[in-house]
Amino acid sequence: MSQCKPGMGVCGVALLLASSVALAEDRPLFEKFELERLDLNPGAAGSLLIGTGELLPAGDFRFSSVAHYQHNPFVVSRSGKATPIVGSRATMHLVAAYAPFSWLELGAQLPVVMLQTGANLTEDNIAQPASRGLSTPTVSARVGLLSQQAGSWGDFALEMGVGPPVGSAPGFARDAGLRYAPRLMFGRHFGWFRVALESRFVVRPKVDSYDDQDSALARDTIGSEAQMGLALAMIGQRTRWELDLRASIPLEKQPSSVELFLGPRYLLNPSVEFFALAGLGSGTAPGTPLFRVLFGASFGRVVPPRLPDESSVTCSPELDHTAEECPDMDEDGDGVPNGQDMCDDDAGTPERQGCPWTDIDKDGIEDKLDACPAEVGVAAWKGCPMPDADKDGIEDGRDVCPSEPGPELSRGCPLKDRDHDEVEDDVDQCPDLAGPKDRQGCPESDLDRDNIPNVLDTCAKAAGPAENHGCPSHEVPLVWLTRQKIELMEKIFFVPGQPRIDSRSFPTLEWAAKVITEHPDLPLIVVGAHTDDRGSAVDNLRQSQARAEAVRQYLIQHGVAPDKLEAKGYGQSRPIDSNATSIGRENNRRIEFVIVARQ
Known part of the structure; x- marks a missing residue:
């Protein structure tokens, strides 16, 4: 079988039939398979692409619209020369997530091919792919087993995703049968960043390989595979960056691939977030582009949950937040961070843990040290009135006649x-x-x-x-x-x-x-x-x-x-x-x- 030249971003499996009439009689021009390899993280907790094991809080939802461009996602070897069956592909991803319970998150994704172009192989009796069409939708259910926010060492979750055979077959956007994708996810916060690791198995119908010596095209098997993902992401900032690594390990006789992504996400307000990702691909598996670019926006409850000692991403003067959410800020400008300030709304001094000097009862004893701040007292009794039952000015402890006034x-x-x-x-x-x-x-x-x-x-x-x-x-x-x-x-x-x-x-x-x-x-x-x-x-x-x-x-x-x-x-x-x-x-x-x- 012919191989792609080293350095090609994505090469490999052609799902088109050979140009000879005899071969065409045996196989259809287009066999059904889904070219799209990228799936998004519906809840986007921690990472846009990699599952971190962290679920949306109960009752929260998130809807995302993502524009996606891929370059050379489907390249085959044609007479020893790399030929892009799909040279460019623009897709719109519609993604939604909802958490009815704290332990359950439901997700759905719908990719739509907006524009697709490729090489003209009509002389080989191969029609160009459809320029647009619906891609395979997926639905998923994610169950959280451990939560760092609840006191566990990290976050751990299981997910099952299903993709029905719905989509445009001429546009390489549909499998021949159901696709199943079980997934394991683990993540943990470390100070200002989060680490996440996921393992996913994609089980889908197999497309056998062939290598006809009389054909100008050669292709590999397309079938089930294991996928691994690693994410490093910032937390606690309004502008956050993430680095994602995705790799596929074939379970059939098919090529492998690796992709690396980097991009920022920016919280406009508690209900709107913008993000962008750019990725480079390496490998010959179909759907692995030379590079890809994504940008989009999310709506709903887009403020991520946080641990008790972490800062919220809303810690910005332009966004609403509480002092407890932002322990490193200084709301009252007194030089004492919120996490150490005992009086968040009133400017004070570091010596008084951020509280001002106050004396409500005007007895000369600071309220902070006054055991009876609303009653005039004396220092010897910690700001409380001297106990004097007979009101003769002599405290009861020294008064020989505490019930009778005397000098x-x-x-x-x-x-x-x-x-x-x-x-x-x-x-x-x-x-x-x-x-x-x-x-x-x-x-x-x-x-x-x-x-x-x-x-x-x-x-x-x-x-x-x-x-x-x-x-x-x-x-x-x-x-x-x-x-x-x-x-x-x-x-x-x-x-x-x-x-x-x-x-x-x-x-x-x-x-x-x-x-x-x-x-x-x-x-x-x-x-x-x-x-x-x-x-x-x-x-x-x-x-x-x-x-x-x-x-x-x-x-x-x-x-x-x-x-x-x-x-x-x-x-x-x-x-x-x-x-x-x-x-x-x-x-x-x-x-x-x-x-x-x-x-």
């Missing part, structure tokens, strides 16, 4: 008359020592006889005027005694960032120790340490407690009985000035000596 100096209990001197505690200057009303409840005790009761006399053992707080005129007291506190004339300073007392505060603390030791009748004194709001509330609370302990220890070392003192760190929970200014913050950083009555 801080009595630890939240109501003031009455603890010393039974008929002077109410709220006006009694000496609530723990009985005294007459004309002395505001203080006893007559006045050791230095300066007419200032000991409980209000800063220098109880040395006479002095009231304007100098009971101390001699030549002395300048650094503290003075009041009913509620031992007031400090100067701040207590610490080594920055440490609980260690700065030496310049020693004189003030020595005065405090002197006053406490000279007044043995004083009740419990709470050494309170406070900070501003810089830094975390937890760290500030820890630092203030350490500083209060340091002051208490210093006073003990200077003669104060330990049971007279209690150290309490309040952190930033009790500001006396605004933390918005440096002066305010400085005022908030303080040590206080509060006189608290024992229970």
